[in-house]
Amino acid sequence: MNPPPEFRLLGPPEVRRGTALVDVGHARQLSVLAALLVDVNQVVSVEKVLSRVWGEAPPRQAKAALYSYVSRLRSALDGVPIVRRSGGYVLEADPATIDLHRFRSLVAAGQPGDAMALVRGEPFEGLHGPWFSGLRETLAGEITAAELDHIDSRLAAGEHRSLVAELTTRTTERPLDERLAGQLMRALIGADQRSDALTCYSQLRHRLADELGLDPGPALRDLHASLAQRPQWSPRRLPARPAGFTGMEVQLAALDLDGPIVTITGPAGTGKTWLALHWAHEHAAGYPDGQLFVDLNGSDPADVVRAFITALGTGPDGIPPEPHAQTALYRTLLADRRMLIVLDNAADTAQVVPLLPGTPRCRVVVTSRERLPGLVTAHGARPVVL
Template identity: 85%
Template sequence: MSYEFNVLGTAEVRRDGVPVEVGHARQLSVLAVLLVDVNQVVSVDKLLARVWGEAPPRQAKSALYSYMSRLRTALDGLPIVRRSGGYVLEADPESIDLHRFRSLTARGEHGEAVALVRGVPFEGLHGEWFDSLRETLAGEITAAELDHTDSRLAAGEHRALVAELTARTNERPLDERLAGQLMRALIGADRRPDALAYYSRLKHRLADELGLDPGPALRDLHASLTQRPQWSAHQLSPAPQGFTGREAELAALEDGPIVTITGPAGTGKTWLALHWAHAHAADYPDGQLFVDLNGSDPADVVRAFITALGTAPDGIPPEPHAQTALYRTLLADRRMLIVLDNAADTAQVVPLLPGTPRCRVIVTSRERLPGLVTAHGARPVVL
């Protein structure tokens, strides 16, 4: 027998997938308080205050005892235990969508967390305590939605997000993080004029309603659209001298937006990559990025690339997902060459991939990097 408790919407209980009748709203409120503090003793005074308010009526305590008896009957097989001074509901926290939501967000699985939300949390339950809890959860849900959107932007879902983000910015027109996400989606969807127009409208609204200018992250994003010459980077190491041969391998580097050059140490992987890169640099007028990944944390490389592309330090968002999203947004309408040398594995490379086929990526590694080939369509060149 398995129970499922849902409070991220209308509060309900399911046993083996079938709805369980647990009584009227006040009785359900008592259960909801125990669910929030599952496996913890909730004192009688706290239960009374949360369900009836700070000044509960005289008969509230006897009503509480009656509700506990009825809940035990309704939740047959699930213990509500009387402990010194209070009650405790003993259950698996993962059976309660609220605790599952918080566990998923703590692990960075924001999409799965957001999918648990079915409406207004604790809908149908009233009182100051539930109102305060709803307000807290609204902030947590909004943060999870924003983090999930950053992940989707980092994955290149710009076009799919435009309509959704437009609706959400209409609901929260002064939320600058949300505004930046809409601008990045528009840029990635080849709608730069729309992104500029949206920024202009937002700037005027912030000035009129709050007397403020857009924050540094939005200003830098706007600068990436209006001051494009400042965003060019030329980071290639010097071209190798005396390079000869490798005609077949050089020809293979022409195919596809991502190419891997793999082989044992000393086979000339870096030389091959740099020779091709210098020979074709003119094909990438917006610049070239280069990094030796040997032992590097990809998050550090993303920040370095964002900086090389002209973003001021105070314009770099703190969250890794948001940094990757910004990096891909900056590349969205540019044609750049990116050389990632000495990659240890696929996981080190993926955060550094642009979300557009306009850019060319060359990766060198001693490993075969099958994940890049199968999941990202990389063309392998083996030395």
């Protein structure tokens, strides 16, 4: 049995069955196929197909040519139905076999990196006419948005240094794009190039004023303020030092060892929180940019990220709406700081990972009743077991 064909539209249009390229005819016949694939499993009227393929004033022979092309496509696709129905045609196929629909599904699912991997070039390359030109323009905007979402994800993962050159090139191509400029600033901050980030902001501000008569938006202004006025935002969020704390010398000595992340785990009532807070107060002076604390019991990490961003000095207008962008901003704000972050009562690794800074200059102490092996294996945390 032949495998189902895969339809590729995000580049030169082609159909593949396994590794074999399927011959679906000349460009006009391929245009008919593309016009149906865009609205897969929906009726596309004959008039709509004609206008998509031949333009608003198709020649008289276009309708007869369309019937011939559809007949040939049915033979070439061998098992993929193109059904005549209600004055039009329906191409029946799994949308997951069409890269355009898979791209949009992945973007909607928050997987922009996987979506971008489907893009092979200019969508519908080689197909001409006003409808295809308009569709290419629409998709160019969707692809650009997915690229920027993917960059936010990479920044959230700490890939600041590897992104600087790429983002510098992109901002040269689109010098008035504020979101792109903000991403470059965050990459520069994470790469310990604060002065370059300030220069980037200044250049954008002058360009916006000179060419558009505008000021940067609130997100960029807050990011700039976090650079220019960082000493004003040094939160001290530790709860009170535990009274009467004694013992645990071995565990305290283990906490003194180097490493950006340490986990304190053990059953309820073994003193995990007291140990973490006692050590944190003893070492707070070593983290001059501040200390953050949260009891994670039942908390959504996205809510904690927003609370931490606020504690670090960002106003509500400067917090982006997307959770991955909030995580990226949180890590950017921590990029050149030396801070202590205590995450108490974590349920599992997944609750902790969004709250990890992207820099080893910060120290994270996590307490949990669980062993959190994912933090140890994937993030190099040192375990202290009670």
